[in-house]
Amino acid sequence: MDTARLEEQFEARIAADDRIEPRDFMPDAYRKTLIRQISQHAHSEIVGMLPEGNWITRAPSLRRKVALLAKVQDEAGHGLYLYSACETLGIDRSELLDQLHSGKAKYSSIFNYPTLTWADMGAVGWLVDGAAIMNQVPLCRCSYGPYARAMVRVCKEESFHQRQGFELLLTLSRGTEAQKAMAQDAINRWWWPALMMFGPTDENSPNTARSMRWKIKRFTNDELRQKMVDVCAEQVKALGMTLPDPDIKWNEERGHYDFGKINWDEFYNVIKGNGPCNKERLEARNKAHNEGAWVREAAAAYAAKQAAREAQSAEAA
Numbered sequence: 001m002d003t004a005r006l007e008e009q010f011e012a013r014i015a016a017d018d019r020i021e022p023r024d025f026m027p028d029a030y031r032k033t034l035i036r037q038i039s040q041h042a043h044s045e046i047v048g049m050l051p052e053g054n055w056i057t058r059a060p061s062l063r064r065k066v067a068l069l070a071k072v073q074d075e076a077g078h079g080l081y082l083y084s085a086c087e088t089l090g091i092d093r094s095e096l097l098d099q100l101h102s103g104k105a106k107y108s109s110i111f112n113y114p115t116l117t118w119a120d121m122g123a124v125g126w127l128v129d130g131a132a133i134m135n136q137v138p139l140c141r142c143s144y145g146p147y148a149r150a151m152v153r154v155c156k157e158e159s160f161h162q163r164q165g166f167e168l169l170l171t172l173s174r175g176t177e178a179q180k181a182m183a184q185d186a187i188n189r190w191w192w193p194a195l196m197m198f199g200p201t202d203e204n205s206p207n208t209a210r211s212m213r214w215k216i217k218r219f220t221n222d223e224l225r226q227k228m229v230d231v232c233a234e235q236v237k238a239l240g241m242t243l244p245d246p247d248i249k250w251n252e253e254r255g256h257y258d259f260g261k262i263n264w265d266e267f268y269n270v271i272k273g274n275g276p277c278n279k280e281r282l283e284a285r286n287k288a289h290n291e292g293a294w295v296r297e298a299a300a301a302y303a304a305k306q307a308a309r310e311a312q313s314a315e316a317a
């Protein structure tokens with residue numbers, strides 16, 4: 001069948017809300033867009049382990065330590081599902097990791113900010129995982145099957161992450177004056193970077209229109225950001241805290257909260273590699289990867305031995 005006809009059929013399947021699977025025909029640009037988004041997402045998960053991993057040995061109780069440890073392990077798992085989903089598009093994981101380690105690939109801007117106090121574990125859970133869920137629940141309906149299926153499990157785990165963060169902040173908000181101040185300071189520092197996670201405004205987002213047409217994305221960046229503001233403006237009241245934006249105000253006519261201006265210069269600066277922790281994160285990832293070389297070599301040697309054994313017993317049979 002010629003390409004034009006295949007493309008026509010592909011568009012018809014997208015229109016009918018069919019799932020596209022790895023062996024199905026897909027236009028090159030669809031494949032490339034998915035590799036870009038899924039790999040950036042995978043990188044975000046494994047780089048995202050670093051700011052929280054920093055606090056595991058300093059958790060204030062066994063209960064908090066167990067929850068944080070489980071959360072960081074979940075993030076490693078999410079990275080694995082996502083690298084696997086990306087490999088179904090015909091790219092090798094080692095190539096993706098090279099792109100990350102050389103600084104060529106993007107990962108979420110949010111993970112280039114430092115985690116300064118224990119309250120940051122609460123703010124990251126509540127706001128960063130909160131933003132992640134807002135963005136990822138619609139991705140469970142993404143047109144590409146392996147990505148959509150990976151997202152189902154990821155979202156279940158993210159909702160536990162978000163709740164443990166909120167509960168951590170709630171505990172601090174009922175504590176001493178110093179604990180309350182620490183929680184408020186963490187919210188103040190994480191709020192704006194969390195809103196930037198949704199990406200540039202729709203008018204400055206080169207990929208949104210096409211990704212929406214292909215049903216990779218189901219909502220635009222601004223739509224999801226607005227949902228996040230609406231949810232958090234209510235939740236923050238339960239914490240007895242405030243969001244660091246004097247312009248947050250319910251708008252009866254729109255049926256949404258209005259909010260202040262995002263500092264887009266800061267966002268673009270961070271994604272260009274100049275955020276507070278970009279250099280540190282890449283160094284930590286490279287170090288972990290290099291120190292793990294012996295594990296990859298041992299696993300490959302073991303797999304080769306198993307394959308040789310299986311071939312031998314197949315020959316004997």
Ligand code: FAQ
Pocket residue numbers: 036037040041042044045048049075106107108109110124128129132135196197198199200204205206207208211221271
């Ligand atoms: N940071 O045209 P658009 C998590 C880039 S959650 C860095 O709007 P698109 C869980 C974008 O890639 C975080 N770069 O792009 C967790 C594009 O660059 P390119 C990860 C950003 O793809 C929680 C350019 O700007 N979640 O990890 C950002 O249509 C706690 C133009 O942008 C996902 O990746 C940004 N914030 O929309 C883990 C979700 N925003 O490639 C540990 C899946 C935009 O053209 C602890 N991804 N860029 O050079 C998506 O939904 C989309 O890719 C967006 C961006 C919405 C992020």
